[in-house]
Amino acid sequence: MDERRLREDLALFGRRILEAGLAVGPGGNISVRYGKTMLISPSGFAFDEVPPEGYVAVDIETGVVEGEGRPSSEVAMHREIYRARGDVHAVVHVHPPFVIGVTSGGGTIEPMFPDFVALIPRVVTLPYILPCTENLAQAVKEAVRNAEAVILLNHGAITVGTTLKEAFYRAQVLEEGAKILAIARLFGSPRILSRQEQEALLSLEAERYRQRLLKKG
Numbered sequence: 001m002d003e004r005r006l007r008e009d010l011a012l013f014g015r016r017i018l019e020a021g022l023a024v025g026p027g028g029n030i031s032v033r034y035g036k037t038m039l040i041s042p043s044g045f046a047f048d049e050v051p052p053e054g055y056v057a058v059d060i061e062t063g064v065v066e067g068e069g070r071p072s073s074e075v076a077m078h079r080e081i082y083r084a085r086g087d088v089h090a091v092v093h094v095h096p097p098f099v100i101g102v103t104s105g106g107g108t109i110e111p112m113f114p115d116f117v118a119l120i121p122r123v124v125t126l127p128y129i130l131p132c133t134e135n136l137a138q139a140v141k142e143a144v145r146n147a148e149a150v151i152l153l154n155h156g157a158i159t160v161g162t163t164l165k166e167a168f169y170r171a172q173v174l175e176e177g178a179k180i181l182a183i184a185r186l187f188g189s190p191r192i193l194s195r196q197e198q199e200a201l202l203s204l205e206a207e208r209y210r211q212r213l214l215k216k217g
Helices: 003-019 075-084 097-104 114-119 134-144 164-187 195-202 205-216
Strands: 029-034 037-040 056-059 090-094 123-126 149-152 156-161
Touching: 003 029, 003 037, 003 090, 003 164, 029 075, 029 164, 037 075, 075 090, 075 134, 075 156, 090 164, 097 156, 097 164, 114 164, 114 195, 114 205, 123 134, 134 149, 134 156, 149 164, 156 164, 164 205, 195 205
Parallel strands: 123 149
Antiparallel strands: 029 037, 029 090, 037 056, 090 156, 149 156
């Protein structure tokens, strides 16, 4: 995919993040890998304020900013994710209210419906770490080696993907999982899908087809 298309996708999914209620104001940040660089949202702007050309190019290895613009204050975290996972080409960091509320209240988000099983095979939760710090970047780097979604206690969530669409859908499904858990607890004890039930879902040809589409963007 060429740089122009990647920039257009960033602007598109940035708006979709706001529409989905996964971030408010200038909160959250997203990026995509482009060769040896990444294109990341700029600091201090809401997603609907950023045009395609507003996304900032940063060298993944050195952190050197290419051209003008100030990258997101979480730029170190994005760089470390790409350095840890060569298969990751997109990162979404959002502040989903149900995920934050449920986990800060002591809840654990687990697979309760098919889309969660299909899209988020592994979730890791990290304790609260001060945002925009090297400590957070290093903790996320280690967590993401074994996860497609990382919950940051009292902060937000990170999802990764082969494409920006896949990372975005994972963020949506994680928030949906938190909502469903909260509703289930109002009525009793949430029923979590068993490992056998999860494996049966993943073996469906329909699910494998959907996953192939997501990885194409």
